[in-house]
Amino acid sequence: MITLENINKIYPVGEGEFYALKDVMLHIEKGDFTAILGPSGSGKSTLLNIIGCLDNPTSGSYRLDDHEITALKDGEKAKLRNQKIGFVLQDFALLNRETVYYNVMLPLLFSSTPYGKIRKKVMAALETVGLSGQEKKLANQLSGGQRQRVAIARALVNDPDLILADEPTGQLDSETGKQIMELLRELNRQGKTVIVVTHDDKVAGYCGRHFRVIDGCVREECKV
Amino acid sequence: MKLIRKMISFTKGIRGSMVLLSLMMTVSMIAGITVVAQIRYIRRNYELMSHTTGKADRLYYFMQNDFMMTDAKNREWIQSLEEEAAVAGVYPVYTVNPLTYGTGADETMISIVLYHHRLGELFPGLKQDYSGGSGIITASPVFDNLSIGDTVTLRFTRTNVKQNYTIVGKLEYPYYSLKFGGSATVPTVNQMFYSGGHLMMEGTPENLERLSNLASVSPSMNFILEVRDDASNEAVDALMLRLSRSGITVSLPELLETSEEEIWRQYRTLLPKPVFLLVVSIFGYFSTLILTFKKKERDLALCYLCGANRSQCIAVVLAGFALMALIPTAVCVSMLLILPVCDWLGWMTAYQYRVDYGCWLLIGGYLALSAGIALITSRLQMKDHTPVTLLRGVEQ
Numbered sequence A: 001m002i003t004l005e006n007i008n009k010i011y012p013v014g015e016g017e018f019y020a021l022k023d024v025m026l027h028i029e030k031g032d033f034t035a036i037l038g039p040s041g042s043g044k045s046t047l048l049n050i051i052g053c054l055d056n057p058t059s060g061s062y063r064l065d066d067h068e069i070t071a072l073k074d075g076e077k078a079k080l081r082n083q084k085i086g087f088v089l090q091d092f093a094l095l096n097r098e099t100v101y102y103n104v105m106l107p108l109l110f111s112s113t114p115y116g117k118i119r120k121k122v123m124a125a126l127e128t129v130g131l132s133g134q135e136k137k138l139a140n141q142l143s144g145g146q147r148q149r150v151a152i153a154r155a156l157v158n159d160p161d162l163i164l165a166d167e168p169t170g171q172l173d174s175e176t177g178k179q180i181m182e183l184l185r186e187l188n189r190q191g192k193t194v195i196v197v198t199h200d201d202k203v204a205g206y207c208g209r210h211f212r213v214i215d216g217c218v219r220e221e222c223k224v
Numbered sequence B: 001m002k003l004i005r006k007m008i009s010f011t012k013g014i015r016g017s018m019v020l021l022s023l024m025m026t027v028s029m030i031a032g033i034t035v036v037a038q039i040r041y042i043r044r045n046y047e048l049m050s051h052t053t054g055k056a057d058r059l060y061y062f063m064q065n066d067f068m069m070t071d072a073k074n075r076e077w078i079q080s081l082e083e084e085a086a087v088a089g090v091y092p093v094y095t096v097n098p099l100t101y102g103t104g105a106d107e108t109m110i111s112i113v114l115y116h117h118r119l120g121e122l123f124p125g126l127k128q129d130y131s132g133g134s135g136i137i138t139a140s141p142v143f144d145n146l147s148i149g150d151t152v153t154l155r156f157t158r159t160n161v162k163q164n165y166t167i168v169g170k171l172e173y174p175y176y177s178l179k180f181g182g183s184a185t186v187p188t189v190n191q192m193f194y195s196g197g198h199l200m201m202e203g204t205p206e207n208l209e210r211l212s213n214l215a216s217v218s219p220s221m222n223f224i225l226e227v228r229d230d231a232s233n234e235a236v237d238a239l240m241l242r243l244s245r246s247g248i249t250v251s252l253p254e255l256l257e258t259s260e261e262e263i264w265r266q267y268r269t270l271l272p273k274p275v276f277l278l279v280v281s282i283f284g285y286f287s288t289l290i291l292t293f294k295k296k297e298r299d300l301a302l303c304y305l306c307g308a309n310r311s312q313c314i315a316v317v318l319a320g321f322a323l324m325a326l327i328p329t330a331v332c333v334s335m336l337l338i339l340p341v342c343d344w345l346g347w348m349t350a351y352q353y354r355v356d357y358g359c360w361l362l363i364g365g366y367l368a369l370s371a372g373i374a375l376i377t378s379r380l381q382m383k384d385h386t387p388v389t390l391l392r393g394v395e396q
């Protein structure tokens, strides 16, 4: 499903260059539950953003299903993000002044879903993450765990194939973090491809495959 | 529906600033409109006079300095000028009053203005047509309910004679009527126009004769004089010498030149205001605008994350901007629509404003500039920090 070949990401730093990713080779199959591990600043988020079509690699080739992403235009990538990819971020990335309902419906506002069909989809997504009946609350009235569930519901609402989670438990206590990981595992069992970025080995324990990023270099580890 | 939802969401967290911005927009647009309307007023008179049939070099504007002359003597003197060899025509404007129109409570004071038909030919910008014989041409909203062919009854109050006149023409609003009024050492086109409406009639000798028996007929102190094509230099010099004993003569090109200078002088007194406003705008309005739209940076990054493409992001910003600009635009547009009506009703004669395309351009330009800045603010954001770095910044 995902194939990265010789991906480089170079940031200009002052006069020089900084290699955030070096010759990354990576292959992920549909239905995988993958962890990307590594210390802070190693390039995990950079990698995930490239996989999520948010950022362009400096060089290399990235294939997602049948699309050569590096050749796509901005609008086509936006469509992919909208239809095929759901994001879950460490800080939840919610509109805090908005209701749970609006936050979850946001991807649908940028899709071709007719306005009348939105409500059903939002409610279904909220039910999946166990937040039924909370749709009228404001995002900033919720606990961290609940907010992350809202973010997951938003990631799910357009029924994407791929869920990308960047440190989804980073701001949660270990008990809540566990629940979130279990939710992601459940989604994986329902057929979604899930990639979780983390620096926490416990979190990675949920995942079937492990990639370790060190100084921009990626290699797969056998599960211990 | 989706757009409305996005629009409402866009205002969250910036409603205070948006209200403030709306107010600033309203005030600065109104200020801008008044200045532009004044400038357009001054400019219009100039344009009307400069739009001649290409005989400008043979036209002179003459200003008498003898105010003590009686109307009858003045008329005689003007007629004697016409007999000069170099003269093709003398075109003063005669005002006939007092007279009234209507009866009882509806009785209105009105004047008849007599024009030489050549004035209409020489200045086509005036859009005046004097082929009326002894009929009347209306140039006042008072007569708006009358049409060509109708009859009006006028009462000459001095002699108390009532007479019927047929309406043979109607000037459309706005009425550009010459009056050659006022007097100044430096003549400018701004003294040449009537501000209110009135009745007009062709200034034929027969009309002059008939009306002078009923009311007082006063020729304008100033007038336009046309020199013959084939007039010799000596004859023109002699004419100028004669005129110089009674007043000041300026050629039309000279008149336009001094008017142009006068216009710039007026602009200089008018323009510091908008420049000041512009400075205030830049510091106040635009910085508030930029700061307000900058606050929406994270929201836009989120939209991007959720699959909005660039034009959808632009639409979100524009929708928010439209909401903010809605009331100021409505206020100013209704102002622009109402002002000409007030003008037409004669309520604006004391104000030298002219609402025309200039004001509409101002509003359009102002909105376009503001929307552009709002967009550039959010576009620059998207470039400087791509949604990636933006969301990463929030993350850590």
Ligand SMILES: Nc1ncnc2c1ncn2[C@@H]1O[C@H](COP(=O)(O)OP(=O)(O)O)[C@@H](O)[C@H]1O
Pocket (backbone or CB within 6 Å): A011, A012, A013, A018, A020, A038, A039, A040, A041, A042, A043, A044, A045, A046, A047, B389, B392
């Ligand atoms: N826009 C940027 N410009 C320069 N350097 C950057 C930029 N974004 C990220 N980096 C650098 O790239 C490296 C990897 O960043 P990131 O992928 O966020 O790491 P991680 O998610 O593993 O903590 C870091 O050293 C970071 O400082």
Ligand SMILES: [Mg+2]
Pocket (backbone or CB within 6 Å): A044, A045, A046, A166
């Ligand atoms: Mg990171």
